[in-house]
Amino acid sequence: MSHVFPRHTRLNPPVAVGGEGCYLIDASGKRYLDASGGAAVSCLGHNDPEITDAVKAQLDKIAFAHTGFFTSEPAEQLADLLIANAPGDLDRVYYVSGGSEATEAAIKLARQYWVEKGEPQRARLISRKQSYHGNTIGALSAGGNEWRRAQFGPLLLDVTHIDPCYEYRLRHDGESLEDYGQRAAQALEDELLRVGPDTVMAFMAEPVVGATAGTLVPAPGYFKRIREICDKYDILLILDEVMCGMGRTGTLFACEQDGIAPDIACIAKGLGAGYQPIGAMLCSSHIYKTIEEGTGFFQHGHTYNGHPTAAAAGLAVVSAILDRGLLQRVQTQGDKLADRLADRFGQHPHIGDLRGRGLFYGIEIVADRDTKEAFDPAKGVSGKIKKAAFEQGLICYPMSGTIDGKHGDHVMLAPPFIIEDAQLDELTDKLATAIDAAI
Known part of the structure; x- marks a missing residue:
């Protein structure tokens, strides 16, 4: 039993x-x-012997040191490697133990960013239907799968969900892929205008939607238009690459293929390849500088942030993806x-x-x-x-x-x-x- x-x-x-x-x-x-x-x-x-050897070698040095007191060599090296290969202005890596923790941290960072900028009225998150961002209360709130959300409804945050970019079901007859991509993206601007752009802190989306919708690939130009709308209304763009990132779609970051970069990115799954539980939230230098020049303290954290053994596994995995x-x-x-x-x-x-x-x-x-x-x-x-x-x-x-x-x-x-x-x-x-x- x-x-x-x-x-x-x-x-x-x-x-x-x-x-x-x-x-x-x-x-x-x-x-x-x-x-x-x-x-x-x-x-x-x-x-994979190279990855298991890296984990074993780290265990022989130091398995764990709390980030309230220490950083570690593999955590620093992995952050350097990720940022060296990250798109746009992503500049800082915040380690967690998995995808739900990464998206939860992203939501909280987006909120604190606006509070520290003196715009506390920005508390609304916009996401998409049929998305999946994790199973913590915050991450589940952001997700748009009704079956997963239903019984927890009274506990969830107030998040607006717009239609996904779902060409197979939502593109009109005779409509080109490019025109459909622009129409699908317009749903974000329409929702911003409905609720008031100055009440919105961020838009969150998976570049390629994973488990809940079966790898929905965006229409051409969709995410470029999304990026333009976010910039126009000064909204943070959070891209959840927990499932589609770390090489899964053929580039290290999935958004590279759409020619854009997020303000905050979430990664996990392939980051550790299953050899250790690890995820990460990456943010732009601008966001980090806002916190640094404000309170200096991101009001968040978990015991296993930056776990040295997990970071050693992540370093070996990302190095293997790039070097092999x-x-x-x-x-x-x-x-x-x-x-x-x-x-x-x-x-x-x-x-x-x-x-x-x-x-x-x-x-x-x-x-x-x-x-x-x-x-x-x-x-x-x-x-x-x-x-x-x-x-x-x-x-x-x-x-x-x-x-x-x-x-x-x-x-x-x-x-x-x-x-x-x-x-x-x-x-x-x-x-x-x-x-x-x-x-």
Whole structure:
């Protein structure tokens, strides 16, 4: 009898005992191709000796030192490396232990920034429907997935949610991608004018939406227009790259491909690649200087901020991504994955859309390809796909509620950057079998 509180009390998951590259191994010896990297975490695969050696070496020096008293060498080195490769004016790194903590810190920093600038009326956050920013109360408030929010509604902050950039469902017939991108972005300016720009502290968005909507890729020009609107009304832009960042889409920061930079960025998952729990919030020099020249104290913090062992893992992971040419590999293998998915599912009667960037892909499942009608949620299609895939030894990330938190199903893929061509074939074959079995 287990005393672990599991994610679902009616499931009895196998025990993971080993990992080898793109595979996880359970106690019976069964191997599973990790085609989603867990939750887009294991970007370097499992049991990478260079990363594990870096963690072991740090443990031999100093495992933990509280940042109320010390900094550490790996924390300083990782911050230098991140900022050297960060877009725009990002200049400071605030360490946390995961994605929810990163977005929570971003929201609180945005608020304190305006308080210290003498504009305390700026307390409103704008985000997007079908976004996901984490599971703390603040992060859940920012997120726009109604199913995840529903039972906690009385506890959540007052956050406005505008429509996402969801070309497959929201672009009009005859409307160009570029025109749709401009129209989708205009929703932000419309909302600012509705609530009053001087009441808004920030707009938060995922450059490529992850788990809740199945890797929604922005339309061309969408984020450039978003950046223009934020600048016009002096609104901070927070980009949540917890899932889509750290090379997942083919550039270290996902927003690089949209030609913009945020005022605050949130990263995690691929930052530690699963070897240690670590996340970070990065902010611009202007924001940092405002705090520095004001109270000098960011009124926030966690015990494990800047944990030296976690930072050592992060340093090794980011160094590996950059030094091993993995960003180019993500682009190359991502193109191959896209081709395989198009060949296998491009004309499938129950596949409505294939979308993604790099090694970050989503497959939207529909009951009717022509009308885009979703399956009845009661059928539990995504759950059945997950179960069928897992039985074959394939780990993927199916989710329901793609459209509005209740309706729609998708499968998200985020395999390790080291995935080989034969493993892409294995992924596609097993996923096709699982989808057909479930439907």
